[in-house]
Amino acid sequence: MELEKFSYDNKIVKAFIIATVIFGLVGMLVGLTAAIQLVYPIFNFENQYTTFGRIRPLHTNAIIFAFVGNAMFAGVYYSMQRLLKTRMYSDTLSWIHFWGWQLIIVAAAITLPLGLTTSKEYAELEWPIDIAITIIWVVFGWNMIGTIIKRRERHMYVAIWFYIATFITVAVLHLVNSVEMPVTMFKSYSWYAGVQDALVQWWYGHNAVAFFLTTPYLGMMYYFLPKAANRPVYSYRLSIIHFWSLIFLYIWAGPHHLLYTSLPDWAQSLGVVFSIMLIAPSWGGMLNGLMTLRGAWDRVREDPVLKFMVVAVTAYGMATLEGPLLSLKNVNAIAHFTDWIVAHVHVGGLGWNGFMIFAILYWVVPRMWGTTLHSRKLANVHFWLGTLGIIFYALPMYVSGVVQSLMWKEFNAEGFLVYKNFLETTVQILPLYGLRAIGGGLYLVGAILMTYNLIKTARSGDFIADEDAEAAPLAKEYVASRNAGWHHRVLEHKPVIFTVLTLIAILIGGLIEMIPTFLIKSNIPTISNVKPYTPLEVHGRDIYIREGCVNCHTQMVRPFRSETERYGEYSKAGEFVYDHPFLWGSKRTGPDLHRIGEKYSNSWHYNHMLAPDAVSTSSIMPAYPWLFEQSIDKSVTRAKINALRTVGVPYAAGYENEANADLEKQSEKISASLKADGIDVSPDAEIIALIAYLQRLGIDIKAKPTANVQE
Amino acid sequence: MYKNVLQNIDNIAIWPVISFVIFFLFFICLLWWVLTTKKAFIEEMERLPLENSIEEDNSKVNKL
Secondary structure (H helix, E strand, O other): OOOEEEEEEHHHHHHHHHHHHHHHHHHHHHHHHHHHHHHOHHHHOOOOOOOHHHHHHHHHHHHHHHHHHHHHHHHHHHHHHHHHOOOOOOHHHHHHHHHHHHHHHHHHHHHOOOOOOOOOOOOOOOHHHHHHHHHHHHHHHHHHHHHHHOOOOOOOOHHHHHHHHHHHHHHHHHHHHOOEEEEEOOEEEEOOOHHHHHHHHHHHHHHHHHHHHHHHHHHHHHHHHHHHHOOOOOOHHHHHHHHHHHHHHHOOOHHHHHOOOOOOHHHHHHHHHHHHHOHHHHHHHHHHHHHOOOOOHHHHOOOHHHHHHHHHHHHHHHHHHHHHHHOOHHHHHHHOEOHHHHHHHHHHHHHHHHHHHHHHHHHHHHHHOOOOOOOHHHHHHHHHHHHHHHHHHHHHHHHHHHHHHHHHHOEOOOOOEOOOOHHHHHHHHHHHHHHHHHHHHHHHHHHHHHHHHHHHHHHHOOOOOEEEEEEOOOOOOOOOOHHHOHHHHHHHOOHHHHHHHHHHHHHHHHHHHHHHHHHOHHHOOEEOOOOOOOHHHHHHHHHHHHOOHHHOOOOOOOOOHHHHHHOOOOOOHHHHOOOOOOOOOOEOOOOOOOOOOOOOOHHHHHHHHHOHHHHOOOOOOOOOHHHHOOEOOHHHHHHHHHHHHHOOOOOOOOHHHHHHHHHHHHHHHHHHHHHHOOOOOOOOEHHHHHHHHHHHOOOHHHHOOOOOEEO | OHHHHHHOOOOOOHHHHHHHHHHHHHHHHHHHHHHHOOHHHHHHHHOHHHOOOOOOOHHHHHHO
16 A cells, blocks of 8 residues: 655644643742741741642642643653554644643643632632633544544554543543532632532542543553663553553542541442552553563663653552552551651652653653753763652651651540640651652752753754654555454444443443432431531631632541540531532641631631741741731622522522621621720621631531431 | 441342442453454554654664
8 A cells, every 4th residue: 555654743742841841840849839838837928829728739730730731742642643653633733732731721820829729639720720621621632532533553552542541531520520600700619519529529639640640651651661662562461451450440449538537438448449459450550561671671770761761660559559558448547638648649740750751751852853862961860869859758758647647646544645736746747848848859950950951952953843754544444354353343443432431431430439429318417407607607718718728727527536536526427518619628737627616716716827836836837917908808798609509508598688797797796706805807807707617617516415417 | 327328229239239240241351352362463562652664763862
């Protein structure tokens, strides 16, 4: 058959690479800032746009969606064209995808510091940006499927399967988790409440890790590792098993983020079982990657690309063993809410994603510019700085996590908590936070060296915008050879069927988890004296969300004696039925707040928010002076009540008209109580709303000691 | 507690059976697929990333 001449589009890959490097540096710098803030609170700058609560989501979003996301698109666009022997389906779609994604990132970088957030982890962006993400993601998928359809290579290599699974699953996750009721242009309430919101969120959160941070990178591993090692993957059969079992099992494991919470027990157990099963495909994949280097280990000593890849794949193996172990309930009881989890995600983030990205950049840039790497020595320095950075990051966090957890749980001989004051456990681990910042700093310095190295490399060559290639077109009528086998005839060369099967494989787990939680009312026993928040409390709750309090404070007292002693009665599912969104949190840098209501006086909260370290000596919480100057925006009370009613909070018809009157009555009361303590503050100040919310937390079931629980 | 919850669904007993069947079939099919794949096909597939036209003088870049 006659060969067709065409060219690979390197320009789009170059654009995504530049975005990767820029946003990578920015994301790491923001992360380093957050790390330093935890040691020296002064670096919160007493400015509402730069407090830890707003900076931390900026860091996670920048790293996940800007750094890892852009690198994923660079890797996919580079490898997909070559694996399918065709240019991308449409250059226009490629560029819409590129610019659309960068605009989304810029929108995130503006809105998150402004406090415009849904507070759901890794899904913080507000509803207009959610819609933009949906559109751009469809453009990406459209371009990808189009490319697959016009391919010149009959067979779809396993990397392509991973890319298809990424596209399909992220689309499903994003759509389901982002169902929200807009209040204003940049404020919405999650459609789900409490336990259901938590289940959906962690089904999303867990699988965002799986299908945004893992599957595309596995696809890239299966392409770039054989390329760099110059030998085929160790076992292609194993890669087939890796793919199908991974996508089939991963989706069930989300509830392991919610062990010992108010999530129904059966859902927690389901999450544990599937997490343990996940070890098999993950380690199959890791071994497949490492074994690909059989006979080439001598080159690992010299080639920085292979070095980075070996550490990346090893980090993947470590993180995917640690994850299932963390999801065992006994391990989770110690690790959850501590820095252990932070260490775990950074082994994955810095080790697996970061190092895989560095390896690919060092491999791809010299080729796209038709030259050789500027300095292999510098790349090796980067490798060691990065590796040391990971160690200096992870080890202190492991120690800190275990130390703090054991301190939380330590009882003395009389049966009282040894460290009754939460702050004692925080002060203990601050030196480790310092070490962590050093680790992050080393890693960032390495990335800066890489940037310099890559720029010099590009300067020394000529960019090949369109790389010429030739291949025969696919025959119109294709009869699979007997050689290929039945699965190939029915599946591997039929991308649409393949995509549908992938969708089914990932839907099964999600549906089995969610349908019962949503359909069976008795899964969340209602508690009759749990009432909707008052309008003032709603405003206070939204300030709590805006300030990102959830990044450091949980609202979930687990049923352990060490927690009920410290905080009070453990949290019940029925207490969260009006929580849109849920605010259980995932990390206790500060104490749990679910039973904070009525524990301290209004003036205590007032003084504490104004100067935390004056009230609790050596507290690392930033001050929130602007809450005392800004006024509650009463103009949106009506919209808030209406939106909450729409998502199921039973405010009486017409209540939106009386809401502000109620709000003023309650704020006058708080303001008066503060006045009695000698504090003069306007009843309209935001701090009043926040105090109202904090004083409400967890007290409903205290109202009557014999809570009427209806099964 | 979970028994009370689950008993509210009609024919709940069938759920674990369905789950088991889905699992069993899924992995049996997967194994069948993998084990019956011909070696020649596997070899063809695993060479896909390596057979790219122009660039494949790894030697040049790797030598540095």
